[in-house]
Amino acid sequence: MAPAVQFRLENAWHPVEGDDCGAFVFTLVNLSDVALADFKLAYTSLTRVKDTEEPILENAVFLKRNANFHQFAPPAGFVLEPGESWSFRVGGLWRPAKHRTDGAKSAYITLSTGQHAAVAVADLMLGGGHSAPPPALLPEGQVTQPFAMLPWPETAELVAGEGFPVALYPAEGASLVELRAIENVLRLFCRLFAVGHAPLSLAPVHQGRAVSLKSNEELGASAYRLDFAADGITLAYGDVAGLQYALTLLSQMLHGARTQPETFRFPVSGTITDKPRYDWRGCHLDVSRQFFPVADVKRLIDILAWFRMNTFHWHLSDDEAWRLEITAFPQLTTLGVLRGPDEPLLPQLGNGAEPVGGFYAQDEVRDIVAHAAALQVEVVPEIDVPGHSTAILVALPELVDGQEAPDSYRSVQGYPNNALNPAIEYTYEVLGKVFDEMVELFPSKLIHIGGDEVAANTWMASPLARKLMEQEGIEGTFGLQSYFMKRIQKMLADRGRKLAGWDEVSHGGGVDPEGTLLMAWQKPEVGLELASQGYDVVMTPGQAYYLDMVQDEAFQEPGASWAGTVPPKHTYTYEAVAEFPPELAARMRGVQACIWCEHFLTRDYFNHLVFPRLPAIAEAAWTPKDNKDWLRFAAIVRLSPHY
Numbered sequence: 001m002a003p004a005v006q007f008r009l010e011n012a013w014h015p016v017e018g019d020d021c022g023a024f025v026f027t028l029v030n031l032s033d034v035a036l037a038d039f040k041l042a043y044t045s046l047t048r049v050k051d052t053e054e055p056i057l058e059n060a061v062f063l064k065r066n067a068n069f070h071q072f073a074p075p076a077g078f079v080l081e082p083g084e085s086w087s088f089r090v091g092g093l094w095r096p097a098k099h100r101t102d103g104a105k106s107a108y109i110t111l112s113t114g115q116h117a118a119v120a121v122a123d124l125m126l127g128g129g130h131s132a133p134p135p136a137l138l139p140e141g142q143v144t145q146p147f148a149m150l151p152w153p154e155t156a157e158l159v160a161g162e163g164f165p166v167a168l169y170p171a172e173g174a175s176l177v178e179l180r181a182i183e184n185v186l187r188l189f190c191r192l193f194a195v196g197h198a199p200l201s202l203a204p205v206h207q208g209r210a211v212s213l214k215s216n217e218e219l220g221a222s223a224y225r226l227d228f229a230a231d232g233i234t235l236a237y238g239d240v241a242g243l244q245y246a247l248t249l250l251s252q253m254l255h256g257a258r259t260q261p262e263t264f265r266f267p268v269s270g271t272i273t274d275k276p277r278y279d280w281r282g283c284h285l286d287v288s289r290q291f292f293p294v295a296d297v298k299r300l301i302d303i304l305a306w307f308r309m310n311t312f313h314w315h316l317s318d319d320e321a322w323r324l325e326i327t328a329f330p331q332l333t334t335l336g337v338l339r340g341p342d343e344p345l346l347p348q349l350g351n352g353a354e355p356v357g358g359f360y361a362q363d364e365v366r367d368i369v370a371h372a373a374a375l376q377v378e379v380v381p382e383i384d385v386p387g388h389s390t391a392i393l394v395a396l397p398e399l400v401d402g403q404e405a406p407d408s409y410r411s412v413q414g415y416p417n418n419a420l421n422p423a424i425e426y427t428y429e430v431l432g433k434v435f436d437e438m439v440e441l442f443p444s445k446l447i448h449i450g451g452d453e454v455a456a457n458t459w460m461a462s463p464l465a466r467k468l469m470e471q472e473g474i475e476g477t478f479g480l481q482s483y484f485m486k487r488i489q490k491m492l493a494d495r496g497r498k499l500a501g502w503d504e505v506s507h508g509g510g511v512d513p514e515g516t517l518l519m520a521w522q523k524p525e526v527g528l529e530l531a532s533q534g535y536d537v538v539m540t541p542g543q544a545y546y547l548d549m550v551q552d553e554a555f556q557e558p559g560a561s562w563a564g565t566v567p568p569k570h571t572y573t574y575e576a577v578a579e580f581p582p583e584l585a586a587r588m589r590g591v592q593a594c595i596w597c598e599h600f601l602t603r604d605y606f607n608h609l610v611f612p613r614l615p616a617i618a619e620a621a622w623t624p625k626d627n628k629d630w631l632r633f634a635a636i637v638r639l640s641p642h643y
Contacts, residue, residue: 006031007119009043009107013097014127023056023091024103025127028080028119036080038112042071042341043104043121044348046560046598048094048414056091067319067390067414068105069346099550100124100131101558101599108341108353116341116353126555134557137568138612141635146265148256149249150615150636151308151622152629153274158228161268164257165209168250169201171232178213181240184374185247189255191302192641197258199251211235211250213243222310223275226250228267238275241376245274245308252306256639263635280538280590281621282311282380283614288318288391289349289597291337291358296643298371303641305375307618312372313448313592316360317383319390319415320348323359324383328433329396333359336395344394350601365441373443380500381442383434384450386420386427386484387411387458393418399427401462408461412453419454422484423464432491439495446517449488452502454481478508485511506530517589521546528579531587539576540592542566545617547610548596559599559609572616572630593617603643612637 010027028041046068049055055062063071072088080086097103103124108116125131146160170182179202186200201208210232219225219238224246227234233250237243249272256264283304285292292300301312316324322336339345340355347356360368369379385392388411393399399420407416420427438447458477459465465480474480481504489499489511499505500517503526513534520527524541531537542549542563549566550559576591593614600606615637619628 007107007109007117009041009104009119009121010125011043011103011121012125012127013047013103015096015129016091019091021091021093021096023089023093024097025087025089026104027085027087028109029085030080030082033082035082036109036111037078039080040071040073040110041107041119042069042110042347043107043119044068044350045070045102045104046349047097047102049090050092050094051410058089059086060088060090065414066346066416067411068348097124097126098553098555098561099558100126100556101560105350105601106347106352108347110341118353123556129555131556132554134552134554137551138634138637139631141633141638142631143263143635144629144632146263147267148252148260148264148636148639150252150633150640151619152627152632153249153272154624154627155273156270158267158270158272160265161230162265164254164261164266165205166207167197167199167201167205168211168233168254169204169208171210171212174213177240178243181243181247185244185251188248188302188305188375189251191299192306193255196255199254199258200247209233213237220275223273225274226272228270230268241310242275244305244376248306248308249274252639256636259639276308276310276622277624278588278590278621280311280592281309281618282313282538282540282590282592283309283617284313284315284382284540284592284594286315286318286595286597287323287360288315288321288384290600291321291323291356293358294360294364294368297368299643301368301372301375301377303614303643304377304618306641307615308622309618310377311380311590311592312377313380313382313594315382315384317385317391318388319411319413319418320345321358322383322391322395324365324381324438325359325361326434326437327362328437329430331395332392334395336391345391349598362437362441369442378444379442380444380446380448381438382448382450382500383438384452385431385488386422386481387418387452387454388450389420390415390418392420396430399424399430401464403464404459404462409455409457411455411458419458420484421459421462421465422480422487423459423462423468428487428491431488435491435495435497439497445496445498446500447492447497448500449485449492449505450501451481451485451505452521454478454504476508480508482508482510489516503527503530506533506535510535519592521594524576525579527576527588528584531580531584535587536589537587538589538592540594541576542594544571544574544576545592546594546596547613548594548599549609551609551613558605560596566613568612568616569630571613572620572628572633574620575625576620591617591621607642611640611642615640 061073100123107119216236222241223238224242225236257266322332335344337357411418498515
């Protein structure tokens with residue numbers, strides 16, 4: 001056991017004249033009663049230090065960097081006495097710090113004995129400038145029609161009543177399918193609003209209102225119509241999804257009228273006709289950087305269902321961890337998930353002295369997929385290849401070209417040699433077995449294979465890759481990536497699946513566009529380029545739909561900033577289809593939120609960054625452009641469930 005030590009690492013960013021990236025000043029405070037000598041300090045930070053032969057340092061010795069992991073030592077002979085501190089300065093940063101989450105996310109010390117001790121860290125402070133707090137992100141809001149509906153329907157001509165029913169219940173003659181739909185939505189509500197009054201009942205309720213349910217296929221998929229009267233409601237639906245969406249909308253209206261009667265009412269008469277604007281109404285979750293237990297994944301799926309979103313894009317692997325159990329390769333979820341000072345993967349993005357892991361067993365995956373399906377949400381799994389594959393390569397070192405220098409290139413995130421090699425035939429054998437198990441777990445016809453952020457010089461030092469390039473007439477990194485992706489596309493087709501990926505799948509010649517779905521994330525105009533090449537497109541640009549982005553320019557606002565500042569109003573008003581000419585509009589399948597989790601170390605951070613922007617994207621995915629209303633949204637979104 002390590003001694004019972006206590007330490008805190010304070011960190012500040014200071015501007016430096018002549019260097020736009022500035023410098024960090026770290027102060028390690030010894031709050032224990034033990035003097036320390038011959039120790040090392042490690043911290044994780046997305047504001048990385050450049051790898052140079054002579055790092056720009058004051059009062060410290062640079063030891064190691066691996067992606068976001070940094071390790072330093074004090075000068076030789078230094079002793080950190082109880083109650084004293086060690087301060088040092090680190091320059092040579094890749095970029096300036098712009099927000100309080102750009103500093104150290106975690107830290108630990110390694111003692112002279114080799115044991116590790118936790119170090120507490122908090123916000124990055126700003127030196128030499130004004131540390132501005134963010135303003136309010138939402139206006140007070142204003143409704144012109146007093147009904148709590150989010151997303152807002154296609155048409156709503158309603159008259160508000162003076163009171164509201166205690167609960168809604170099915171009229172006589174409801175079918176088993178209809179009763180089950182009511183039960184599903186009732187359970188959904190009770191999970192999301194544990195102290196809320198149940199809006200639905202399967203049995204008649206005193207002071208309730210009956211709902212007559214009618215199937216009408218002519219309405220179309222996911223569509224419904226609601227007719228309100230003082231003595232009852234008629235609900236017509238095109239399919240089971242439309243039935244669920246209508247019941248969810250009714251639950252929203254009743255919940256709003258009950259909890260905020262000064263603002264919201266329940267209709268006494270009138271009509272709603274509704275259907276979604278886009279077929280793909282998605283949300284992505286990165287569980288590689290931070291692990292989300294099964295209950296938390298289900299909670300997010302519940303929230304998606306509440307907002308009538310229908311696709312859960314599950315990002316199951318990245319450099320930091322492989323999270324999906326594959327029985328053919330158990331190493332993926334033993335070696336490929338453990339991060340820690342003495343584990344196969346070094347600490348990253350908030351990890352410290354204690355090892356962390358976590359993966360989804362196949363029975364857990366089946367449970368999550370079934371939970372989503374019951375709520376009309378499709379789970380689209382992603383394993384990110386060929387880049388972002390550090391965890392795979394640690395678990396399966398046979399996939400590395402042993403002739404290639406171990407640090408022949410650096411990825412965008414600073415990992416060395418993090419891509420599967422297209423010239424190693426065993427790569428395809430491994431992925432084939434992975435796909436064999438995935439198609440048994442996920443009914444989705446799409447399997448997302450990533451394809452993003454392969455560094456421009458990847459594989460160029462690999463003799464095997466060079467030989468393949470000569471044999472096949474391939475040029476450069478992206479030609480190799482296209483070769484790899486085409487083989488993966490055929491492997492998926494052989495298993496009855498289609499390929500989905502990030503927009504870089506189109507690089508170097510791309511793949512066959514027929515049936516391929518690509519996600520435009522780097523900038524909005526990429527979507528139009530992909531559609532013109534024949535790809536189906538989901539719009540998820542970082543500049544509007546990445547929910548890890550900061551919501552204000554103020555230093556004290558948390559989040560990432562590579563795509564700029566993304567305030568909730570911009571997310572809400574952004575029109576993804578705006579640049580598409582009519583002849584390409586059919587290629588635009590829909591929109592998607594992306595929740596990347598480098599910054600999501602706590603549930604409070606999740607809620608701050610995801611809301612209200614996730615429901616804003618839900619309304620953009622469902623509601624016609626002319627029906628959107630920012631002030632109405634601002635008033636209604638406050639009723640949203642949180643994570």
